[in-house]
Amino acid sequence: MDFLHHHFTRTKNRAFSGPRFYARFHVAWLKFEKYYQLTEQAPVYVADILLHPALRKSYLSEQWKRNPAWVSNAVKAVRKIWSTEYKIYELLDKQEEKGQELDEFDRWRQKVYSTASEVKDEFDRFIYGSQVGIGQQTALQWWLEPTQRENFPLLCRMAIDIFCIPPMSTEAERIFSGARRQVRWDRSSMSAKMVEASLSIRSVPLTSYASASFFNGDMYLRLADTLRAASGCVFGTVLMLMYIRMPA
Template structure:
């Protein structure tokens, strides 16, 4: 009985340690554990010791719910998940919890909704306005829905959830079609969904910082150390290409492609 009861706790912990885990999983896993507690109250009604343990665990979980309410990022991550959106809250949360989550997400969205568009998106709009007569006529005959002035956040969260064709919601938001349809909301989504589900990986990076600040490098500024660790983590996760430099002071650019033969005298 105990092993069966604890299985969701084990799986939730392991999933949030995965490399693809993100903060949108936190409240979802807490909801799963909450349901496990509620079901256990019924199943174990004749086992006084188990019922007492379940109530104690439920109380601890409720404390974590209260802590998550202090930061709107947790609920916002759920709302920005393309397979969940507002429908998830409507089906699984109490009405008062729903409104608190929505209000917090709207406050966070207010910091992004007035931001100027990136130069690339602005240029694409100018190109459409300055199109040749043929292109203008062709665009006027298009049967596609034209972009509306509807609030991006409200439009997204109130739309029906749909299956992702990507592994994570962060990858989904990185796709070009999301950038074009939600030019400002996609930036908020990238900032929110880039937050890891657990702090174990950032803590490991922080611990490695000690090796970057040896006694003979004690004058490094905090920003320099932060930049070193950030770049090191990006390289470790293959987010940027390595730069190879010749030992004899001759700098050779080898970032052109995978078919480049690296000289034996180079180091990364």
């Protein structure tokens, strides 16, 4: 979107050279401007920028410097997603730790670590951090690295979810339509959860972001656990391996 805005702005002066070209340019500009104004209302679009290691908040501040209110509102909207959907895992982990019996050293270490983490949470620490070039890597591949998972264990979940969102719904529609072929008349007893899990596992190798690091990551294990839970036994793991090797 920002590149298109840059392109339109750069070619605006050339459009005045010919009336026919200007008419077409003006119509295209109005249509683009309509959707560009809506990016403020799409926190996921802004989250994609804020969680990109080479962009972060400094990119937004530069690109939207004429509308500083856009930046503050956008960051606030993404922070709300972070606080309500992902930061809550920190509370759950702490509750689990409280349920365990800790010795004196563990209690001291827990106090020191919690004090250090309260200085700035993962979201603020990342978006206000320095931009990092990732070369030919995608942002998703960068977040799948073990180093990032160590530094940002909770924010990493959010980033992977954001960057796994497909740019178009074509693939999602294809998988959805595949459910019709999945549940044949002789397999009508399959539960909805089982169908969802098996289709999810089956679609992983077909996506553009599938890689060795992806299959070794937490998301792969979560899919395996989901399928195993849906089947109610270890047979789910066997099904998972079968579906990964089956053609679409």
